[in-house]
Amino acid sequence: TLSERLSGIFNQLRGKGRLTDADIDATARQIRMALLEADVALPVVKTFIDQVKQRCRGAEVSKALNPAQQVIKIVNEELIAILGGESRRLSLAKNPPTVIMLAGLQGAGKTTLAGKLALWLKGQGHEPLLVAADLQRPNAVEQLRVLGERAGVEVYAPEAGSGVGDPIQVSRDSLAHATRHARDIVIIDTAGRLGIDQEMMAQAAAIRDVTNPDEVLFVIDAMIGQDAVTTAEAFRDGVGITGVVLSKLDGDARGGAALSVRHVTGQPIMFASTGEKLTDFDVFHPDRMASRILGMGDVLTLIEQAETVFEEEQKERMTQKMLGGESFTLTDFLEQLLAVRKMGPIANILGMMPGMGQMKDQLADLDDKHLDKVTAIIRSMTQAERDDPRIIKGSRRLRIANGSGTTVNDVNQIITRFFDAQKMMKQMGGMMGMAGGRKATK
Numbered sequence: 001t002l003s004e005r006l007s008g009i010f011n012q013l014r015g016k017g018r019l020t021d022a023d024i025d026a027t028a029r030q031i032r033m034a035l036l037e038a039d040v041a042l043p044v045v046k047t048f049i050d051q052v053k054q055r056c057r058g059a060e061v062s063k064a065l066n067p068a069q070q071v072i073k074i075v076n077e078e079l080i081a082i083l084g085g086e087s088r089r090l091s092l093a094k095n096p097p098t099v100i101m102l103a104g105l106q107g108a109g110k111t112t113l114a115g116k117l118a119l120w121l122k123g124q125g126h127e128p129l130l131v132a133a134d135l136q137r138p139n140a141v142e143q144l145r146v147l148g149e150r151a152g153v154e155v156y157a158p159e160a161g162s163g164v165g166d167p168i169q170v171s172r173d174s175l176a177h178a179t180r181h182a183r184d185i186v187i188i189d190t191a192g193r194l195g196i197d198q199e200m201m202a203q204a205a206a207i208r209d210v211t212n213p214d215e216v217l218f219v220i221d222a223m224i225g226q227d228a229v230t231t232a233e234a235f236r237d238g239v240g241i242t243g244v245v246l247s248k249l250d251g252d253a254r255g256g257a258a259l260s261v262r263h264v265t266g267q268p269i270m271f272a273s274t275g276e277k278l279t280d281f282d283v284f285h286p287d288r289m290a291s292r293i294l295g296m297g298d299v300l301t302l303i304e305q306a307e308t309v310f311e312e313e314q315k316e317r318m319t320q321k322m323l324g325g326e327s328f329t330l331t332d333f334l335e336q337l338l339a340v341r342k343m344g345p346i347a348n349i350l351g352m353m354p355g356m357g358q359m360k361d362q363l364a365d366l367d368d369k370h371l372d373k374v375t376a377i378i379r380s381m382t383q384a385e386r387d388d389p390r391i392i393k394g395s396r397r398l399r400i401a402n403g404s405g406t407t408v409n410d411v412n413q414i415i416t417r418f419f420d421a422q423k424m425m426k427q428m429g430g431m432m433g434m435a436g437g438r439k440a441t442k
């Protein structure tokens with residue numbers, strides 16, 4: 001599977017200390033092969049690989065992650081991006097009923113989805129109406145009736161035994177029926193053919209024209225493979241689609257269709273259908289699909305943890321920087337202040353250092369309200385002012401006070417306090433010397 005292939009590729013990177021361009025090229029080539037074998041469409045693969053390569057090249061040398069982890073992180077993020085990033089919600093009509101039309105090939109899972117969607121919407125307090133507009137197959141209406149009954153949702157269909165109905169007429173009439181019976185969402189189940197077919201497409205377009213749907217959901221079998229692209233293109237051009245539903249994701253779908261469809265249609269994958277039961281259904285989560293394709297849930301968690309630990313180390317480095325004195329700027333000061341709520345007051349941090357008792361008193365009045373004021377003041381400064389507060393004279397002080405909704409007096413106080421802190425840190429830095437520094441903060 002794609003997951004296994006990718007794991008293999010990442011394993012080869014594991015021992016490496018640093019990623020060379022040759023490593024990146026070789027890895028990209030292998031990921032490309034793996035994606036193509038998983039039936040991802042070529043243009044999609046190309047876009048994807050270009051993105052990944054570019055980001056691997058530009059990646060800063062990470063202290064937190066080894067090269068393999070870094071590549072996995074990038075591939076994961078790009079997978080999520082190509083799968084659509086965030087999930088989107090159904091758009092509902094301002095004036096009910098909202099019309100949701102389902103389109104897709106025969107066997108894609110439209111009718112099953114209609115039942116699932118109806119049940120799901122009912123659970124959210126809606127009153128859906130299912131509409132049987134697939135009058136092609138003899139038992140299609142019956143199939144929807146059974147599903148509707150199980151979901152406890154009304155099914156609108158031509159009278160039983162009335163012979164062949166007109167799906168366009170049924171669709172149109174269903175809207176009036178929905179209004180009469182206070183159904184706020186109409187779900188129209190349409191007919192599909194085994195292959196793409198002019199007549200079918202024309203019928204779907206006609207149903208679209210008479211019902212003016214708020215959503216046209218394209219239902220596609222996740223196992224369809226390379227055909228995903230031509231099928232998606234045909235429905236995109238023939239009917240126009242606003243969203244995608246991936247069905248049969250419970251099987252060992254290789255993920256290729258999911259990657260291609262989003263890219264080809266430019267429309268989000270909104271739902272996932274994952275079995276034959278009515279409840280086998282969920283909103284589509286790009287991040288979960290990405291980690292399923294990567295098959296690396298645990299590795300991704302580890303990567304997140306590694307980065308968190310790294311952030312901790314950065315905080316420690318910050319403390320070191322404070323001890324450097326001169327290089328400690330207002331920007332650092334602000335960053336430090338913003339971290340205060342998370343890591344405890346500066347007074348405490350400094351308290352952990354030997355000989356910092358006096359500093360502790362100086363910073364003791366940094367309560368939350370005061371902190372907000374200080375933050376506002378420093379944020380109202382330009383970068384140049386933050387880097388060298390000595391340039392902050394009369395008119396600048398007034399501008400900063402106005403910008404931060406404080407007084408010139410407040411601004412003066414902060415600047416004086418900062419200079420004091422800076423001076424003190426310089427002394428401390430000198431006292432503690434280079435060698436003792438890092439250990440002493442522990």
Ligand code: GDP
Pocket residue numbers: 104105106107108109110111112113192247248249250251273274275276280
């Ligand atoms: P339609 O022709 O597009 O209306 O497709 P159907 O809803 O009739 O589904 C075709 C077949 O696929 C039926 O046997 C369904 O039970 C099955 N099916 C639909 N959705 C899923 C799914 O998410 N997982 C599985 N395993 N089977 C599904």
Ligand code: MG
Pocket residue numbers: 107110111112134140189190
């Ligand atoms: Mg059907």
